[in-house]
Amino acid sequence: MKTSSKVLAGLIGVCVGDALGVPVEFTNRIDRIKSPVTKMIGYGTYHQPAGTWSDDSSLTFCLADALCSGFSVDAIASSFCRWFNEGFWTPYGEVFDIGHTTHYAIKRLKQGVPPLEAGGKDERSNGNGSLMRILPLVYYHKTLDFPELIERSHQVSCITHAHLRSQIACGIYISIGVCLLKGLAPQAAYLQGIQDVKEIYSQSLYAQEKHHFQRVNSGELASLPIDSIRSGGYVIDTLEASLWCLLNSSSYAEAVLKAVNLGEDTDTTAAVTGGLAGIYYGVENIPDEWINQIARIEDIIDLATRLEAAIYR
Known part of the structure; x- marks a missing residue:
C-alpha cells in the first residue's frame, strides 16, 4: 500500500498491531519466548480469524469517526455507546472484548451521566482503555494550540478513564506522537515529547501523580532491561512498554512484534506501539501481507x- 497519509498510517498502525496481538492475549512472556509471534495468525484466545481487531481499534475508529464531524465529547461518547450496543466499528458486527472500566463508563453513559463525568476516578480505574484509543487526537496538532490539544486528550480520556494518571498518560502519548508527526526520530520525539508537556504537568493539580511517571520522564526508558518492562493492562505499564518497544526497534514490524511478544495484554501493547510506529515509519513500511488480512480494510x-x-480542510 503506497500512500503518504500519516492519518492512515496511524490508524492502520494501531489496527495491525492490535490484530497481531489478539490471538495471544493473556499468554505469558515465557510462552511468547518459546513460541514468538512472527506473522498474522488467527484463532487462539478469542477464536477469531486472522486480521481480526479488538476493542482497541474499534474505539480508536469510533473516536476518529466522531472527529470527522468536529470535536464533541457528546458525539464521541455516543459513538462508544453505538459500538457497545450495535457493534458499530467492530470487525464482524459484534463486541468480543471490553475492559471493566470501559464497560462501567458506558453503562453510566447509557444512564444519562454526562460524558466528562462517566469515567472512573478511583485508583483502580487506571487500566489502559483510554490510552489505547487516543491516537486520532494527535492529528489536531496543526489546528489547536498545544495546551488545548492536551486538554482535549484529557477530556476524551475522561469519558471512560477519568483518573489523573490515565489523563496524563494520554497527554504524554499525544505529545510524543506530535513530535513524530513533525519528523523527529523516535528517541528525539520521546525526549522532546516529555519536555513539551513538562510545564503542563508541573502544575500542582498533577503533583500527586508525578512519581508514577518517573521512568518515562527520566528520558532513559529505552535503556531499561526487558525484564523490568511490564506488559499487563495497567496504563503506566502500557505506556512504558509501548515506548520501550518503539525506542528499541528499527522498523514497524520489529516494534509491534516486540510488543506482542512481551505477552499478557498483547493486543493493547501492540496497538499503542503500532500507532506511533505507523506514524513514524509510514503505511508503506507496514507489511502488505498484514494489511491485506485486516478486516474491513477499505472502511478503515x-x-x-x-x-x-x-481536520485539514
Missing part, C-alpha cells in the same frame, strides 16, 4: 480519508 481507508479531510 475511507475513515482515514474522511478524518484527514475534516
Whole structure:
C-alpha cells in the first residue's frame, strides 16, 4: 500500500498491531519466548480469524469517526455507546472484548451521566482503555494550540478513564506522537515529547501523580532491561512498554512484534506501539501481507480519508 497519509498510517498502525496481538492475549512472556509471534495468525484466545481487531481499534475508529464531524465529547461518547450496543466499528458486527472500566463508563453513559463525568476516578480505574484509543487526537496538532490539544486528550480520556494518571498518560502519548508527526526520530520525539508537556504537568493539580511517571520522564526508558518492562493492562505499564518497544526497534514490524511478544495484554501493547510506529515509519513500511488480512480494510481507508479531510480542510 503506497500512500503518504500519516492519518492512515496511524490508524492502520494501531489496527495491525492490535490484530497481531489478539490471538495471544493473556499468554505469558515465557510462552511468547518459546513460541514468538512472527506473522498474522488467527484463532487462539478469542477464536477469531486472522486480521481480526479488538476493542482497541474499534474505539480508536469510533473516536476518529466522531472527529470527522468536529470535536464533541457528546458525539464521541455516543459513538462508544453505538459500538457497545450495535457493534458499530467492530470487525464482524459484534463486541468480543471490553475492559471493566470501559464497560462501567458506558453503562453510566447509557444512564444519562454526562460524558466528562462517566469515567472512573478511583485508583483502580487506571487500566489502559483510554490510552489505547487516543491516537486520532494527535492529528489536531496543526489546528489547536498545544495546551488545548492536551486538554482535549484529557477530556476524551475522561469519558471512560477519568483518573489523573490515565489523563496524563494520554497527554504524554499525544505529545510524543506530535513530535513524530513533525519528523523527529523516535528517541528525539520521546525526549522532546516529555519536555513539551513538562510545564503542563508541573502544575500542582498533577503533583500527586508525578512519581508514577518517573521512568518515562527520566528520558532513559529505552535503556531499561526487558525484564523490568511490564506488559499487563495497567496504563503506566502500557505506556512504558509501548515506548520501550518503539525506542528499541528499527522498523514497524520489529516494534509491534516486540510488543506482542512481551505477552499478557498483547493486543493493547501492540496497538499503542503500532500507532506511533505507523506514524513514524509510514503505511508503506507496514507489511502488505498484514494489511491485506485486516478486516474491513477499505472502511478503515475511507475513515482515514474522511478524518484527514475534516481536520485539514
